[in-house]
Amino acid sequence: MSDVLVFVEFSDGAATKAGLQALGAGSTLAKALGGKAIALVIGNNAGELGKHGADRVLVAGGDAVGSYSPDGFARIVAEHAKSTGAAAVLASATPMGKDFFARAAAIAKCGLAADCVELKVEGGKPRAVRPVFAGKALATVEAPGTLWATLRPNVFAEVSGGSDAAPETVPVTFGPGDLKAVVKEIVAGVKGKLDVAEAEIVVSGGRGLKDPAGEGKQNWANLEALAETLGAAIGASRAVVDAGWRGHGEQVGQTGKTVSPKLYIACGISGAIQHLAGMSGSKVIVAINKDDNAPIFKVADYGIVGTVEDVVPALTAALKETLGS
Amino acid sequence: MDIIVCIRRAPTTDARIKPAADGKNYDPAGVNYDISEYDKFAIEAGILLKEKHGGTVTILTLGPSAATKEMRTAIAMGCDAAHLLVSDANHDAWATAQALAEKIKTLPHDMVLFGWNSVDNQSSATGQMVAELLGLPSVSVAVALDVADGQATVDRLAAGGNRERYSVKLPAVVTCTKGLNKPRSANMKGIMAAKKTAVPETPANAPADGVSVVKLDPPPARPEGKIVGKGAEAAVVLAKLLREEAKVI
Numbered sequence A: 001m002s003d004v005l006v007f008v009e010f011s012d013g014a015a016t017k018a019g020l021q022a023l024g025a026g027s028t029l030a031k032a033l034g035g036k037a038i039a040l041v042i043g044n045n046a047g048e049l050g051k052h053g054a055d056r057v058l059v060a061g062g063d064a065v066g067s068y069s070p071d072g073f074a075r076i077v078a079e080h081a082k083s084t085g086a087a088a089v090l091a092s093a094t095p096m097g098k099d100f101f102a103r104a105a106a107i108a109k110c111g112l113a114a115d116c117v118e119l120k121v122e123g124g125k126p127r128a129v130r131p132v133f134a135g136k137a138l139a140t141v142e143a144p145g146t147l148w149a150t151l152r153p154n155v156f157a158e159v160s161g162g163s164d165a166a167p168e169t170v171p172v173t174f175g176p177g178d179l180k181a182v183v184k185e186i187v188a189g190v191k192g193k194l195d196v197a198e199a200e201i202v203v204s205g206g207r208g209l210k211d212p213a214g215e216g217k218q219n220w221a222n223l224e225a226l227a228e229t230l231g232a233a234i235g236a237s238r239a240v241v242d243a244g245w246r247g248h249g250e251q252v253g254q255t256g257k258t259v260s261p262k263l264y265i266a267c268g269i270s271g272a273i274q275h276l277a278g279m280s281g282s283k284v285i286v287a288i289n290k291d292d293n294a295p296i297f298k299v300a301d302y303g304i305v306g307t308v309e310d311v312v313p314a315l316t317a318a319l320k321e322t323l324g325s
Numbered sequence B: 001m002d003i004i005v006c007i008r009r010a011p012t013t014d015a016r017i018k019p020a021a022d023g024k025n026y027d028p029a030g031v032n033y034d035i036s037e038y039d040k041f042a043i044e045a046g047i048l049l050k051e052k053h054g055g056t057v058t059i060l061t062l063g064p065s066a067a068t069k070e071m072r073t074a075i076a077m078g079c080d081a082a083h084l085l086v087s088d089a090n091h092d093a094w095a096t097a098q099a100l101a102e103k104i105k106t107l108p109h110d111m112v113l114f115g116w117n118s119v120d121n122q123s124s125a126t127g128q129m130v131a132e133l134l135g136l137p138s139v140s141v142a143v144a145l146d147v148a149d150g151q152a153t154v155d156r157l158a159a160g161g162n163r164e165r166y167s168v169k170l171p172a173v174v175t176c177t178k179g180l181n182k183p184r185s186a187n188m189k190g191i192m193a194a195k196k197t198a199v200p201e202t203p204a205n206a207p208a209d210g211v212s213v214v215k216l217d218p219p220p221a222r223p224e225g226k227i228v229g230k231g232a233e234a235a236v237v238l239a240k241l242l243r244e245e246a247k248v249i
């Protein structure tokens, strides 16, 4: 029991960044345990995961997994957790990982360490560190047997090199008719749009940007331009989401998404405790606020005191210049 | 329709959380409690289903006796009955799911509703684990829910704001999020009814945790930040700092 099984998430035929990060974390953990990192892919294309730290690559494909199904994916992972006797079983804490990994752990009669930010080996056993209360505290957890964990995107590094492991096709032991819940269709949304919880850079807007249907129209256009310049995802405070100015999938905070990007830019956000809880794990925080007493400045690495009307477009221009040079 | 809503009693979101002397739990001093935020959407979803299809909404909680307060709030909103499985420990999702599933098995259920994530433990796991234990379909993070002819149509909020549509056979487990509905507040009639409704308490079969906490730490303190400057001129300085000092762009 020293191998680590990693479910590597794919999207549009390629491993996702979060998936490769999970594999990187799994490879590092497997080394520390003295075992192998085994990548598990559900779908038909395994890519070259050996180059990203996998010692073995398992591919489960076929009709039953043509569409995502939480119970179907859970069964496959639980079966291979058993067959490999892994000491730890990992996935990304993405919307998909958060959906089905708990079911998989339950099939294995195990708990789940969700949304972990650190993995380590203590006393020969894997342990995980996970933020609770949206980051107001960090819990170090362990399991009596296999440790099942999902890993927060953008926290663990990808690794390169490893093996030239050829994909091993593994059978799927059920058919499409055995599944309880299958995605029927995607009813709304933009394919491939980056989730705020997975983005490396997040530009967030608060009430200070004002109503996008009224006097805030230009501010939100400026915020979109700033995000586009940085390749960032847009986030929002709850005040903005509650006002219906942005979708709730973008809310950052204790009752929204918890994010840890390398750069978080808060524009016109006061920094209420629930908002800070969701973003203070970011590597670098920038705050733009007209009130020099706003609590957001207490957690910001860099602050600019000024209006979003003035500063946001100026920052976009300055960044274009810097990035261009 | 028999609907069960599992709700959690959790510290309010404005609570300051400090590790307790044992280094494993949080210090409850000065902490207030409420229904965990997303569970309010599950309660509302249950009441809306009852209003449309008839039936009952039963609240189920694993927690200390004090949780009857939050359960009565749910009854005051319009739920019909409640059961408390009494335990003072802060169980993990796996232990919680086992205790809840064992009770749910004894109650009629067409729909079992959860919040998608608790504001304290944040496992986003309990609902899916209960579904697995009961052999039911699960759809998590629901932003739309409709029931007809023994089937539930559920829209799930997936990555990047995409909505995945599922059609599942009842009984089913659905975990709820913001956007699904607007939770109502209790009216006077509801509050009076809640006072009269008994909340039976039975000791929970304390199952073993799937993952246990060995240490609870405060988050690392952030280094002192700096104000780069005022107004538009500061933007140029900031862009330079982000590239050369912070090296994040």
Ligand SMILES: Cc1cc2nc3c(=O)[nH]c(=O)nc-3n(C[C@H](O)[C@H](O)[C@H](O)COP(=O)(O)OP(=O)(O)OC[C@H]3O[C@@H](n4cnc5c(N)ncnc54)[C@H](O)[C@@H]3O)c2cc1C
Pocket (backbone or CB within 6 Å): A205, A206, A207, A208, A209, A236, A237, A238, A239, A240, A251, A252, A253, A254, A255, A256, A257, A267, A268, A269, A270, A271, A272, A273, A274, A275, A278, A288, A289, A290, A291, A294, A306, A307, A308, A309, B013, B037
């Ligand atoms: C149960 C519960 C859960 C919650 N969960 C969350 C959560 O998950 N996430 C979250 O964000 N909040 C959450 N909140 C809400 C939180 O308490 C705050 O109300 C919210 O974060 C405030 O949003 P804001 O900063 O955009 O607005 P405000 O607090 O109104 O701040 C607006 C800021 O913009 C500045 N400003 C105004 N005009 C300008 C301008 N022209 N240029 C520059 N700056 C300007 C102001 O100085 C001010 O600091 C929760 C609250 C409760 C009760």
Ligand SMILES: Nc1ncnc2c1ncn2[C@@H]1O[C@H](COP(=O)(O)O)[C@@H](O)[C@H]1O
Pocket (backbone or CB within 6 Å): B006, B007, B008, B009, B036, B038, B039, B042, B060, B061, B062, B063, B093, B096, B100, B113, B114, B115, B116, B117, B118, B121, B122, B123, B124, B125, B126, B127
């Ligand atoms: N002790 C509990 N009693 C009843 N329901 C709970 C309990 N803990 C969690 N839940 C439910 O499970 C959901 C998800 O919790 P979690 O898995 O901790 O994120 C919550 O929103 C509740 O609906």
